[in-house]
Amino acid sequence: MIGVLDACFIIDWCKYRHRELLEQLFATLFIHEETLAQLKSETTITYVSRLLSEGKLRLYPWSQIEEDEYLRLRGEIIHDPRIPSLERPDILCLIMAKNLNAILLSENTGIHRVTEFHPRYRGLIVWTALETIENMIYKNILNVSSEDEFLKLVKEYEEDTGHIFKRSRLEKSLRRIKSWLKR
């Protein structure tokens, strides 16, 4: 499985006590150099440097065709006030994930909204940390035997990162876990 990292995801994820498990979930992770330029704190740099040095995280080779798609996509969506501002690095992540057929790891509401309505990006899979934790359970990277244990993992993430998941999303996730536990 291939993943693409955006800045919002990685700056929170690197604070999570189980952050190293991301490497078990994905065979390879990609990041754009402009996303990398957003990372400044010691915690984030330390984590990302390790991933890069171990070859788990790679810099994405950006091309002119992708630059043309960036200009097109920006023109199509950027002025809609209901989409939280999508900066260039966010849009680059969308294009990278689509071209790599990868899972985009993003906590950016604007990114999620683009994949809800834009015809070329509608099928793109975008995970927040919640779906990432959930998928670690399905792959037996994190072990839980009850819904409460899943909620404990989510709580730990929220405590470590100052990040809250919307109740509706958490309920959907919990339903999927419940069904998986019954398998």
Next chain:
Amino acid sequence: MVEKIKPSRELIERWEKEDEEARRIRREKADWRFIEEQEPLIKLALIVYIETGDIYRASRIAGLTIDEFNEIRLKAKIPHIT
């Protein structure tokens, strides 16, 4: 000229409800004393973040990268909500 692609009315209505709920939580959880103590641009950036949840816009106002702004967000106890 690139043609704009617009979301449906149903999606917009759902997004507006989600945004309002997230804004309410950020306002409730924020450490307003900490925010009041900050220099004007940082204070403004934190308030913009509370109202919009838009970390890029807030970090630009603060003159910081989003990673640097995120550290201040944590000190101000403003949750990131997705």
